[in-house]
Every structure is written in C-alpha cells, then in structure tokens.
Amino acid sequence: MVIGQALNRVDGPLKVAGRATYAYEHWDDGPPLYGFIVGATIGIGRITRIDTSRAERSPGVQLVMTHHDAPAQGSPDLSIPFEYWRAYPVLSSPDVHHYGEPVALVVATTFEQARAAAALVDLEYAGGSGSYDFAACVDQAYAPDNLIFGILPTDTAVGDLDAGFDSAPVRIDERYTTPYELSQPMEPHACLVVPDGEDLIVYVSTQIVDAARASIASTLRIDPERIHIITPYVGGGFGSKLRIHSETILAVFAARALRRPVKLALTRQQIFHLTGVRPTSSQRVRLGAQRDGRLVAIAHEVTMHTNRHSEYIEPTATTTRGLYAAPHRLTRTWLTPLDLPRGEDVRAPGEAPGLLAVESAMDELAHAVGMDPVELRIRNEPTVDPERGVPFSDRHLVDCLREGARRFDWERRPATPASVREGQWLVGYGMAAAIRGHFQAPTTGRVRLAADGTAAVQSDMTDIGTGTYTILTQVAADGLGLPPGRVRVELGRSEYPVSMGSGGSWGAANSSTAVHRACEALREKLVTTARNDARSALHGLDPAGAEFSGGRVSIGGVSEALSEIVARNHPEGVEAEGETLAMTDDPNYRDYALHTYGAHFAEVGVDADTAEIRLRRMLGVFSVGRVLNAKTARSQLIGGMIWGLGAALEEEAVVDPRSGAFVNRDLAQYMVPVHADAVEVDAVVLDGFDDKANVLGAKGLGELGICGAGAAVANAVFNATGVRVRDFPITLEKVLPGLPPMED
Amino acid sequence: MSGSDSGATWAASSGLAGGTSTEVERGRDEFVALSAITLNVNGRRLRLEVDTRTSLLDALREHLRLTGTKKGCDHGQCGACTVLLNGRRIYSCLALAVMHEDDEIVTIEGLGEPGDLHPVQAAFVECDGFQCGYCTPGQICSAVGMLAEAAAGWPSHVTADVSSPRIALSGAEIRERMSGNICRCAAYPNIVAAIRIVSEGGPA
Ligand code: FES
Ligand code: FES
Numbered sequence: 001m002v003i004g005q006a007l008n009r010v011d012g013p014l015k016v017a018g019r020a021t022y023a024y025e026h027w028d029d030g031p032p033l034y035g036f037i038v039g040a041t042i043g044i045g046r047i048t049r050i051d052t053s054r055a056e057r058s059p060g061v062q063l064v065m066t067h068h069d070a071p072a073q074g075s076p077d078l079s080i081p082f083e084y085w086r087a088y089p090v091l092s093s094p095d096v097h098h099y100g101e102p103v104a105l106v107v108a109t110t111f112e113q114a115r116a117a118a119a120l121v122d123l124e125y126a127g128g129s130g131s132y133d134f135a136a137c138v139d140q141a142y143a144p145d146n147l148i149f150g151i152l153p154t155d156t157a158v159g160d161l162d163a164g165f166d167s168a169p170v171r172i173d174e175r176y177t178t179p180y181e182l183s184q185p186m187e188p189h190a191c192l193v194v195p196d197g198e199d200l201i202v203y204v205s206t207q208i209v210d211a212a213r214a215s216i217a218s219t220l221r222i223d224p225e226r227i228h229i230i231t232p233y234v235g236g237g238f239g240s241k242l243r244i245h246s247e248t249i250l251a252v253f254a255a256r257a258l259r260r261p262v263k264l265a266l267t268r269q270q271i272f273h274l275t276g277v278r279p280t281s282s283q284r285v286r287l288g289a290q291r292d293g294r295l296v297a298i299a300h301e302v303t304m305h306t307n308r309h310s311e312y313i314e315p316t317a318t319t320t321r322g323l324y325a326a327p328h329r330l331t332r333t334w335l336t337p338l339d340l341p342r343g344e345d346v347r348a349p350g351e352a353p354g355l356l357a358v359e360s361a362m363d364e365l366a367h368a369v370g371m372d373p374v375e376l377r378i379r380n381e382p383t384v385d386p387e388r389g390v391p392f393s394d395r396h397l398v399d400c401l402r403e404g405a406r407r408f409d410w411e412r413r414p415a416t417p418a419s420v421r422e423g424q425w426l427v428g429y430g431m432a433a434a435i436r437g438h439f440q441a442p443t444t445g446r447v448r449l450a451a452d453g454t455a456a457v458q459s460d461m462t463d464i465g466t467g468t469y470t471i472l473t474q475v476a477a478d479g480l481g482l483p484p485g486r487v488r489v490e491l492g493r494s495e496y497p498v499s500m501g502s503g504g505s506w507g508a509a510n511s512s513t514a515v516h517r518a519c520e521a522l523r524e525k526l527v528t529t530a531r532n533d534a535r536s537a538l539h540g541l542d543p544a545g546a547e548f549s550g551g552r553v554s555i556g557g558v559s560e561a562l563s564e565i566v567a568r569n570h571p572e573g574v575e576a577e578g579e580t581l582a583m584t585d586d587p588n589y590r591d592y593a594l595h596t597y598g599a600h601f602a603e604v605g606v607d608a609d610t611a612e613i614r615l616r617r618m619l620g621v622f623s624v625g626r627v628l629n630a631k632t633a634r635s636q637l638i639g640g641m642i643w644g645l646g647a648a649l650e651e652e653a654v655v656d657p658r659s660g661a662f663v664n665r666d667l668a669q670y671m672v673p674v675h676a677d678a679v680e681v682d683a684v685v686l687d688g689f690d691d692k693a694n695v696l697g698a699k700g701l702g703e704l705g706i707c708g709a710g711a712a713v714a715n716a717v718f719n720a721t722g723v724r725v726r727d728f729p730i731t732l733e734k735v736l737p738g739l740p741p742m743e744d
Numbered sequence: 745m746s747g748s749d750s751g752a753t754w755a756a757s758s759g760l761a762g763g764t765s766t767e768v769e770r771g772r773d774e775f776v777a778l779s780a781i782t783l784n785v786n787g788r789r790l791r792l793e794v795d796t797r798t799s800l801l802d803a804l805r806e807h808l809r810l811t812g813t814k815k816g817c818d819h820g821q822c823g824a825c826t827v828l829l830n831g832r833r834i835y836s837c838l839a840l841a842v843m844h845e846d847d848e849i850v851t852i853e854g855l856g857e858p859g860d861l862h863p864v865q866a867a868f869v870e871c872d873g874f875q876c877g878y879c880t881p882g883q884i885c886s887a888v889g890m891l892a893e894a895a896a897g898w899p900s901h902v903t904a905d906v907s908s909p910r911i912a913l914s915g916a917e918i919r920e921r922m923s924g925n926i927c928r929c930a931a932y933p934n935i936v937a938a939i940r941i942v943s944e945g946g947p948a
Contacts, residue, residue, distance in 0.1 A: 009869065012874075016852075016869055016880055017855075019857070022814075112802075185878070187878040236876040236929055265815070268818065268819065465876030465929045632872065635934060638932075639929050640930075642932060667822050672928065675935070676920050676923040679916075679919070
C-alpha cells in the first residue's frame with residue numbers, strides 16, 4: 001500500500017529549488033504588460049470626476065481604464081449556490097461600496113511605470129455616510145432568508161431552549177466576540193492573461209479552476225470554452241482564492257483591449273480590501289447543565305457582519321449542532337449589514353470563530369462545576385447526532401480526547417487557575433474539542449496508462465499546498481499496482497476533467513475517490529483487453545481474480561506487464577475516468593452525520609508583569625478516517641493549529657470608523673504567527689477508516705487543525721492567570737488588569 | 745510631452761548609483777530612464793538595464809526571469825524575497841537593483857536544482873518544511889544565511905551568553921533567527937526540524 005505512507009511531496013524538489021511556477025511567473029508567451037489597480041479612498045459614495053490625462057501621459061502607459069470605458073459585464077446570478085461561480089463585475093459603475101474598491105486600472109510597459117502612473121489618476125468623490133462600526137450597528141441585524149452555501153439552514157431548534165436553560169442548576173450565558181480576519185496567503189492574488197485569437201489563456205492563482213472559468217466567462221458574457229485556466233501551483237489560498245477577484249477580471253479586460261499579455265498582482269495592502277474578509281462576530285453562548293456537568297441546554301446565537309451589497313453568511317452557529325448532547329438546543333444566525341469589504345470564506349469558515357466561543361464556554365462550565373474539562377466533554381458525548389437523530393458515521397472524539405490527554409500529560413494540569421508560577425511566568429494548560437463537517441462534491445478524474453507502463457492522472461484539481469500531487473500519485477499507484485515513480489499527476493488546467501477544487505477540506509477525498517474509481521475502470525479495461533487478446537499470456541483467463549502489482553497484472557500464477565498489454569492493444573495509451581457523487585446524491589449523507597474530530601491541548605506561559613503570552617507547547621490528536629499521506633496530513637494539521645494560535649492571540653484587522661479602511665493593512669501590523677510563536681506544535685492522527693465517507697475511507701483535514709485550536713490556547717491563558725478574555729484576540733492589555741498583584 | 749520631464753529626473757537620480765543612464769525611446773511618447781548595471785547572479789556575470797526604481801527583487805524576477813525568488817509583500821515584511829547578497833541574507837524587495845553594481849547574489853536557483861539539491865533544500869523536502877511552497881525559497885535562503893551567521897558566532901535576542909564565541913542552535917535560536925520569514929501555511933515546526941538536521945550535520 002502506498003496510500004497512507006509518509007511519501008515526500010512529489011513536487012517538493014521543484015518547490016525547494018524555486019522551479020515551481022506560480023501565476024505571475026509564466027514567460028512562455030512573451031513579455032507581458034503590467035497592470036496596477038487604483039483603489040477608492042472613500043468607504044462609500046460615488047465618483048464624481050475622473051481625470052486620467054496625467055496618468056495616460058505618464059511614461060510607458062498603454063491603458064487607463066475606468067468605469068467610463070470598462071466593458072459591459074454580466075451580474076452575479078444569485079441562484080448559483082456557491083458564489084465562486086458567479087460573475088464578478090469590476091469598474092461597472094461610479095458607485096463605491098467599500099474602501100479600496102477598484103476605481104481605475106493602469107497598464108504600462110513595466111511594473112514601475114504602472115505603479116507610478118496609478119498615483120496620477122485624479123479622482124473626486126461625493127462621499128456618503130457609511131456604516132463601518134459593527135458594535136454600533138449590531139441592533140440593525142437581520143435574519144437572512146437564504147440557506148448558508150445553499151444547503152445549511154441558518155437557524156435550528158430542538159426542545160425548548162429557554163425552559164431547559166432556566167431549569168438548569170448551572171448556567172453559563174456569555175458573549176464572545178471575534179475580529180475581522182484575513183486569509184493572507186503568501187502568494188498575492190495574481191493573474192497573467194494571454195489573448196489567443198478569440199480565446200484567453202488565464203494563468204491565475206485560484207483554488208477552483210472551474211469556478212474561475214465560469215466567473216470570468218459570465219462576467220464577460222462569453223462562452224466558458226473560450227477561457228483556458230492554467231494554475232499548476234498556487235501559493236496558498238485559505239479561502240481567499242476560492243473565487244477570482246478584481247485582479248483577474250481587470251487583467252482580462254486589459255488583455256482583451258490591448259491584445260497583449262497582461263499581468264496583475266494585488267499589493268499586500270490591496271489584498272486586505274479586495275479578497276474578502278472573515279466577518280467579525282458577536283456570539284452569545286448559553287450552556288445549561290446539571291451539577292455533574294451534563295448539559296440540558298445549549299444555545300449558540302451568532303451575529304456577524306455582511307457587506308450590504310453582497311450577502312455572506314458564515315456558518316458559525318452550525319458548529320455547535322453536532323458537538324454535544326443536550327435535549328434543548330438552539331442555533332441562530334443574524335447579519336449586520338456594513339459598508340465594509342465582502343465577507344468571504346477564511347480557513348474553516350464557521351468552525352474557526354464558532355469553536356473559539358463554544359469551547360471557551362465549555363471551559364467556563366468546567367470551571368463552574370469544578371470538573372476536568374476533558375471529562376466534561378466526555379460526559380456530554382452524544383450517541384447519535386443530537387439535532388438530526390441519525391447515527392454518526394465514524395465518531396472518535398472521545399478517543400482523541402483520551403489519547404491527547406495521555407500524550408500531553410494532561411494530569412499535570414494546574415487544577416486551580418493562576419496557581420503555578422515558574423520564574424516570571426504564570427503557567428497554564430488548556431484544551432478544546434474539534435469538530436468539522438465532512439463534505440463531498442461532484443468530481444471527475446482521468447487516469448491514462450501509456451505504452452511504456454507509466455500512468456498520468458489528470459484533473460483540473462489544484463494543489464494549494466495541500467499535497468494533492470502527492471496523494472493522487474499514491475492513490476493511482478495503489479489503484480494500478482505501479483510504483484509511485486511511474487505515476488505523473490497533472491493538475492490545474494481547465495481542459496482536464498472538472499473537480500470541485502480545493503476548498504471546504506473536500507478536495508482530497510473528492511479527487512482521491514474519483515481517481516481511485518478511474519483506476520478501477522482502467523483495470524477492468526486492461527483485463528478485458530488481455531482476456532480477449534490471443535497474444536496475451538492472460539488470454540481466456542477469468543479476470544475475477546486479477547491482481548495488479550509491480551506494474552504487472554496476474555491471474556492465478558500467470559502474469560503480464562501492463563506495458564505489454566497497452567503497447568499491443570492501445571499503442572496510443574488507454575484511459576478511464578472516475579467520478580465522485582454530490583453529497584445530495586449520496587444516501588450516506590442522509591443516513592449518517594459525517595464529521596472529523598480532534599482534541600487540542602496547549603500549555604502557555606504568561607509573563608506575570610507584562611502579561612506577554614507565550615505558547616510553550618501544543619498537541620492535537622485527530623480522527624479523520626483514513627490518512628492518505630501521513631507526512632502531508634500532519635503538516636496540514638499543524639498549519640491549522642498555528643492558525644488557531646494566531647486567532648487566539650494575534651490576528652485582528654482594525655477598521656477605521658471614518659472610512660471603513662483596515663488601518664493595519666500590512667504584514668507588519670496585521671499580526672500572523674511567525675517562527676518564534678510556533679513553539680513545539682505537534683499533531684497526531686488516529687488510525688481509522690470511515691466507510692460511510694467514501695471507498696477509500698478518507699475525510700478532509702485541511703481545516704480541522706484550526707477548529708478549536710484557539711480555544712485551547714485561550715483556556716490555557718485562563719488556567720495560567722485566572723483571567724477570562726472573551727474578546728478575541730487575547731492581547732496583553734486585556735489580560736494585564738486581571739493579573740495577580742505583583743510581588744515585591 | 746510630460747514624459748520627457750520625468751525621464752530627465754530619473755536619469756539624474758540614477759546617476760547617484762554610479763550606473764550609466766540612458767534615455768530610451770519606446771514608441772508613443774514614452775521615455776524611460778534606464779541604468780545599465782552588472783550583477784553577479786548565481787556565479788554568472790549579467791548585464792541588464794533597469795529602471796532606477798526597480799527593486800533587486802523585480803530585477804531578478806521580471807528582468808532575469810529568476811522567479812524562484814518570491815514577492816510576498818514588497819515591503820520588507822514577509823521574507824519571501826530573501827536572497828544572499830555577498831553571502832548575507834537580505835530582503836531583495838528593500839534593495840534597488842542599481843545599488844548593487846557588481847555585487848554577488850545567490851538566489852534559490854543558485855543553491856541547487858532538482859536532482860542536485862543543496863543540503864538545506866533536501867532537508868526541507870524530507871521534513872516537509874513547506875506546503876504551498878511560496879515562502880520556501882526565502883526560508884531556504886534565509887536558513888543558509890542564518891547558519892553562516894550562527895557559525896560566525898553572531899548572537900541573537902535569545903542567546904543566553906552573548907559573549908560566547910559558539911552558538912548552539914537550539915530550537916529557540918532557530919525560531920528567533922528565522923522569524924523574519926513568514927510562512928502562512930505555518931510549516932514552522934517542519935522548517936525548524938529541517939534546519940536542525942542540517943545544523944547538526946545529520947542526514948540531509
Ligand atoms: S517581499 Fe520582500 S519582505 Fe516581503
Ligand atoms: S509554504 Fe506556504 S507560505 Fe510557507
């Protein structure tokens with residue numbers, strides 16, 4: 001079995017040698033022109049005058065485009081459930097909907113010229129009065145009519161929450177707030193567009209090729225077949241590249257207008273306003289429990305911001321639906337419209353902010369009833385999905401909790417908060433549970449066997465750092481009985497079979513299942529061919545017992561090389577396709593609740609004088625069904641855990657209440673974890689196989705690591721200091737006033 | 745047209761860098777101030793003409809097409825653009841190309857190539873010290889520069905005894921010294937593991 005092994009990334013040598021080419025880096029089509037976006041400097045209002053003459057006279061400038069001369073564009077079709085496939089109009093009117101929105105595009109011979117000329121576009125605005133302050137506008141929240149992502153209800157209720165909560169002897173009723181956060185992948189959002197006759201070749205940094213193609217085509221109102229997406233390597237996405245944004249649409253406009261290759265990357269500052277943001281949230285969590293910790297009521301009510309013109313509902317309250325047993329339950333989702341950049345998916349949309357709140361509240365309950373937080377969770381483990389009543393497919397949350405507690409030496413946790421001091425450091429332990437739904441979407445993969453016995457896997461699937469190239473190599477190697485070195489995986493091109501891309505942690509399972517099925521179909525073809533081929537050693541044999549290994553197929557004691565079968569019968573090669581169903585067509589999604597699970601454990605030190613918080617170590621134990629590659633799986637989980645650390649302690653985009661601009665819009669001021677923060681982080685995955693998920697037993701894990709990780713850190717801060725901060729991130733000034741008095 | 749005015753201004757400023765400046769007509773009414781410079785990149789002596797505003801990073805990426813060096817922020821805040829300049833690691837986005845006449849630059853492409861990787865590159869593959877790979881060339885160049893700094897006895901913020909001529913590269917030392925290189929995929933633990941393999945002279 002190659003599946004599951006800790007195979008090194010097959011694209012690793014290219015990446016570490018700087019030979020993997022990202023969107024902005026393709027030179028095959030000759031020197032491109034360079035685009036630069038001019039962004040609005042008001043938060044809401046209307047452009048009253050644009051004078052492009054100075055910019056147009058600036059050296060090297062080839063084009064200055066504004067709403068006056070941008071092409072006519074399609075508008076978003078709201079009936080498409082996932083908005084990534086919808087049109088994305090840019091420069092379509094003089095109206096400004098949020099700070100930084102593109103108001104002009106400058107294209108010049110060089111990057112320096114385009115950037116300089118962009119500063120010469122003269123604009124006047126009539127500013128309106130916008131709503132930018134979430135806290136001040138939270139009373140304007142409304143209950144959205146739409147389903148979340150077209151599938152999930154915004155609100156649910158079981159039993160009688162209020163009665164159940166009121167009757168509970170122990171009650172936690174707290175409000176938690178989480179800030180604006182951004183994906184901020186290291187590769188900026190970038191695009192190179194090459195006109196090719198009436199067609200467009202689009203090198204773009206994107207997570208979903210098919211969505212990029214559809215969005216460009218419906219914006220331009222042209223046939224999607226005219227668009228050719230190429231994206232072999234993507235420098236991270238974390239949700240912000242699920243859809244294409246203005247960089248792509250504007251590069252497309254310019255390339256069509258100038259009939260020249262044009263490339264355009266957002267600046268790091270522009271990324272803050274032009275690629276979507278995780279909405280800020282205010283979350284009320286109510287936990288009503290017996291004195292033994294058993295929950296009788298659990299309610300999670302969430303209000304988040306949405307851009308007024310582009311509704312986005314983050315599935316934050318949904319997180320709580322499958323987590324713990326309790327007879328009386330409620331989840332509710334409200335939106336507060338603001339004139340800020342659009343809400344979009346940021347890694348683990350919903351679970352990341354939702355579990356910060358709920359798993360903090362569980363820690364508060366454990367403290368209130370005087371229980372070990374691990375035991376509290378085990379006590380509230382449900383036997384069936386507590387809302388839907390269906391069985392869980394493969395739930396191992398308790399195993400994760402117990403194994404994590406054992407490995408972390410959880411029993412050494414200080415039972416009393418603020419009771420352990422080592423030198424200047426107050427030391428505390430915290431933990432939290434993790435849960436995330438496992439999703440599935442229609443995906444096709446193709447496997448082609450050549451006459452030399454090598455296989456090529458083709459899919460428009462992307463590898464955004466997730467390890468797709470490597471795991472599909474492993475799946476095809478097992479599927480055809482080939483050594484991994486004889487499998488080549490080709491991804492990220494729109495002429496390949498359509499996948500649902502990388503997002504929602506579903507890419508690995510969707511694509512692996514499709515490729516596995518393609519291999520099955522190909523094996524079938526090969527044995528049938530051999531049986532009917534008089535020149536084959538396998539001629540006339542019953543293919544039922546055929547085995548594929550080492551590049552050969554054997555039946556009984558007789559075997560033949562795959563290359564020989566192919567060379568004789570299909571000198572051009574032979575291929576097959578395989579499919580993964582939509583979850584709505586898969587009865588297992590009706591009959592079972594499919595999730596992934598985990599338990600996080602963190603130890604922090606808090607400086608007794610300054611309240612500086614330092615992670616000391618962190619461990620996550622996870623259950624994800626079967627692991628496709630032990631090495632890349634662990635990397636994904638560790639990465640997610642460090643995101644959780646960032647959410648707990650660092651990340652926060654701060655809004656200027658006068659303009660709606662994110663004032664800290666760069667990587668020096670929007671703090672993300674760096675090496676020095678990520679101390680001793682490790683992840684362990686339990687052996688498993690979820691036979692309800694798919695034929696390979698595998699579930700997604702790209703987002704699971706972040707789920708609950710921040711709460712474990714927050715709970716450790718409480719354990720260290722006795723200070724409970726409910727307004728994330730937990731920064732020094734929020735902890736300092738509550739610290740024990742300084743010693744003389 | 746106004747283009748020639750600004751061209752003259754750039755020509756004057758590029759003179760400060762010691763390069764030769766030319767004003768090149770490029771059709772329409774464009775005048776571009778270019779400076780001819782020579783860079784030694786990965787052991788090759790290369791002449792190029794750059795806009796005086798061109799960063800060393802863009803000279804590498806857009807002129808020499810050495811796109812292994814990445815642009816993450818263009819503002820000295822992420823480390824993706826790290827290269828070795830005369831043996832020391834720098835952010836190439838914070839340097840103008842015209843400032844580096846005759847300097848020796850090593851980029852990720854000069855450290856090794858697939859099939860013949862530098863020990864740090866090989867250790868990154870083995871330890872999975874990356875995911876998307878975009879910060880990776882910068883991390884690797886930074887690690888190579890950092891190992892040389894430590895070998896030369898340079899202390900860091902977390903060095904307990906700054907007078908000691910020998911630096912023991914603990915996990916804390918490596919993390920501190922590598923904190924100028926952001927990895928949003930957060931491959932940090934694996935990057936540190938890769939660097940430790942090399943610094944401890946283990947298999948790479
Ligand atoms: S690109 Fe130079 S530090 Fe970010
Ligand atoms: S590997 Fe993706 S940013 Fe470091």
